[in-house]
Amino acid sequence: MARLNANAEADAMRGPTAREASRLRVAVPSVPARVAAELRLQIADGALPPATQLKEEALSEELGVSRNTVREAFAELVSERLLVRQPNRGVFVASLGAKDIHDVYTVRRAIEVSAVRGGGSPESIARVRAAVEEGKSAAAAGDTERLGTANQHFHGALVALAGSERLNTIMSQVLAEMRLFFHKASVDGGFYQVWLPDNEQICKALEAGDAELAAERLTDYLARSEEHTAKVHALGPEAAE
Amino acid sequence: MARLNANAEADAMRGPTAREASRLRVAVPSVPARVAAELRLQIADGALPPATQLKEEALSEELGVSRNTVREAFAELVSERLLVRQPNRGVFVASLGAKDIHDVYTVRRAIEVSAVRGGGSPESIARVRAAVEEGKSAAAAGDTERLGTANQHFHGALVALAGSERLNTIMSQVLAEMRLFFHKASVDGGFYQVWLPDNEQICKALEAGDAELAAERLTDYLARSEEHTAKVHALGPEAAE
DNA sequence: ACAAAGGGATTGTCGGACGTTCGTGTAAAT
DNA sequence: ATTTACACGAACGTCCGACAATCCCTTTGT
Numbered sequence: 001m002a003r004l005n006a007n008a009e010a011d012a013m014r015g016p017t018a019r020e021a022s023r024l025r026v027a028v029p030s031v032p033a034r035v036a037a038e039l040r041l042q043i044a045d046g047a048l049p050p051a052t053q054l055k056e057e058a059l060s061e062e063l064g065v066s067r068n069t070v071r072e073a074f075a076e077l078v079s080e081r082l083l084v085r086q087p088n089r090g091v092f093v094a095s096l097g098a099k100d101i102h103d104v105y106t107v108r109r110a111i112e113v114s115a116v117r118g119g120g121s122p123e124s125i126a127r128v129r130a131a132v133e134e135g136k137s138a139a140a141a142g143d144t145e146r147l148g149t150a151n152q153h154f155h156g157a158l159v160a161l162a163g164s165e166r167l168n169t170i171m172s173q174v175l176a177e178m179r180l181f182f183h184k185a186s187v188d189g190g191f192y193q194v195w196l197p198d199n200e201q202i203c204k205a206l207e208a209g210d211a212e213l214a215a216e217r218l219t220d221y222l223a224r225s226e227e228h229t230a231k232v233h234a235l236g237p238e239a240a241e
Numbered sequence: 242m243a244r245l246n247a248n249a250e251a252d253a254m255r256g257p258t259a260r261e262a263s264r265l266r267v268a269v270p271s272v273p274a275r276v277a278a279e280l281r282l283q284i285a286d287g288a289l290p291p292a293t294q295l296k297e298e299a300l301s302e303e304l305g306v307s308r309n310t311v312r313e314a315f316a317e318l319v320s321e322r323l324l325v326r327q328p329n330r331g332v333f334v335a336s337l338g339a340k341d342i343h344d345v346y347t348v349r350r351a352i353e354v355s356a357v358r359g360g361g362s363p364e365s366i367a368r369v370r371a372a373v374e375e376g377k378s379a380a381a382a383g384d385t386e387r388l389g390t391a392n393q394h395f396h397g398a399l400v401a402l403a404g405s406e407r408l409n410t411i412m413s414q415v416l417a418e419m420r421l422f423f424h425k426a427s428v429d430g431g432f433y434q435v436w437l438p439d440n441e442q443i444c445k446a447l448e449a450g451d452a453e454l455a456a457e458r459l460t461d462y463l464a465r466s467e468e469h470t471a472k473v474h475a476l477g478p479e480a481a482e
Numbered sequence: 483a484c485a486a487a488g489g490g491a492t493t494g495t496c497g498g499a500c501g502t503t504c505g506t507g508t509a510a511a512t
Numbered sequence: 513a514t515t516t517a518c519a520c521g522a523a524c525g526t527c528c529g530a531c532a533a534t535c536c537c538t539t540t541g542t
Binding site: 483484485486487488489490491492493494495496497498499500501502503504505506507508509510511512 | 513514515516517518519520521522523524525526527528529530531532533534535536537538539540541542
């Protein structure tokens with residue numbers, strides 16, 4: 001129940017009040033934005049599993065914000081497809097079905113492949129390389145969670161090759177949606193391990209200036225990844241491995 | 242000022258009240274959704290030109306809804322990039338710069354080309370054909386506005402080839418953004434005329450089952466269209482042709 | 483002329499209120 | 513015993529009003 005311990009974090013969540021208004025401030029996100037961020041986190045790491053209902057009043061009390069504010073946060077997350085709203089019934093953590101898996105991968109194919117085909121600047125390619133290395137090091141350390149985020153960084157970096165603000169935000173939403181499938185709790189150690197060689201090969205092709213080859217490898221990767229994901233999902237989203 | 246005549250439409254905008262609750266209802270959209278739809282329309286046809294500030298209280302009075310509701314509508318439109326929010330300053334109709342043009346076209350290249358490459362079912366290709374014919378008929382009738390919407394239908398139909406719900410919503414948002422450049426007021430008759438042959442050729446390739454050729458032609462089209470758009474935008478978004 | 487101080491307008495967030503909708507459990511009827 | 517009807521309660525949807533925080537503009541002081 002107590003998603004946040006009621007008082008300590010509740011006060012931290014609230015905006016700057018009169019007494020602490022004097023300190024210098026550098027664009028503190030609005031309260032609804034911070035509530036949304038908090039919920040995003042809890043959804044991502046499985047504290048709020050799919051199909052969980054989020055009640056406005058309960059949340060507003062736990063977080064120490066008004067119902068109105070919670071409502072705004074909900075609207076934000078609904079627009080990101082992390083929550084779904086059933087009119088007059090409430091909002092629920094999105095639970096994705098087989099169809100959604102395919103849909104998400106369709107978007108990824110469109111966006112990632114297109115971005116990779118474009119080539120990208122040396123700096124942006126360097127960032128792809130950095131993500132690859134981050135993944136390797138995480139794998140070496142056996143840090144599953146870091147491996148997962150490194151993988152997301154990798155694909156985010158791929159899209160960033162296009163240098164498009166809009167594509168970036170679309171991709172980050174898609175990545176957030178993918179986390180609905182794979183909470184860290186439901187993913188075994190070898191899950192991301194498999195894709196490390198793919199990442200390496202794609203990155204190599206990019207560094208060699210062969211964007212077309214990279215795109216081809218990425219397409220291939222996405223096909224296998226979708227298949228894999230669908231398989232894992234088929235035996236129940238709960239069954240780890 | 243009076244974007245809506247205050248009373249008549251205001252009541253129409255409000256939700257079903259007690260007295261009229263008896264008639265059968267089939268999923269009436271929520272009040273914020275209807276406000277957002279209204280604003281979307283007014284933005285699309287230029288009644289609310291870019292950089293216009295939208296004030297919460299003024300709108301809530303004109304539309305006969307509460308400030309809270311207006312606020313929710315704003316949030317929706319901000320998430321669609323039709324409005325931009327300046328914290329503590331207000332929301333403004335988005336005004337796109339040269340960089341945004343390129344950005345939008347980058348998204349279109351990714352999404353549309355990818356969808357076309359996939360081929361698509363006969364029914365969805367038929368819908369592309371229908372949009373092409375709609376454009377021709379509108380051009381023959383000299384109906385500029387219908388020509389514009391037909392063009393949007395065409396590109397929407399292209400994306401629909403992929404059969405992806407998410408791609409569709411992304412595309413419809415992008416199309417909405419494009420309307421920020423081209424209000425019907427600021428577009429001369431020949432504006433869309435030019436692209437009719439392109440649409441025809443792309444559609445022909447699809448019908449012939451040659452998705453790759455269609456994708457190639459589309460890529461070419463998008464390049465020329467972006468150039469054209471950038472040119473028009475360069476001589477001031479106001480200058481019609 | 484320019485910096486500081488003041489005021490007005492608008493947003494951000496809160497709190498509460500009330501009708502509506504939907505699920506559920508209870509009671510009545512067959 | 514199963515089904516239907518009804519009443520209750522929990523949430524949501526929308527409205528209203530309030531107040532501090534913030535920003536812009538104007539006025540004031542030097």
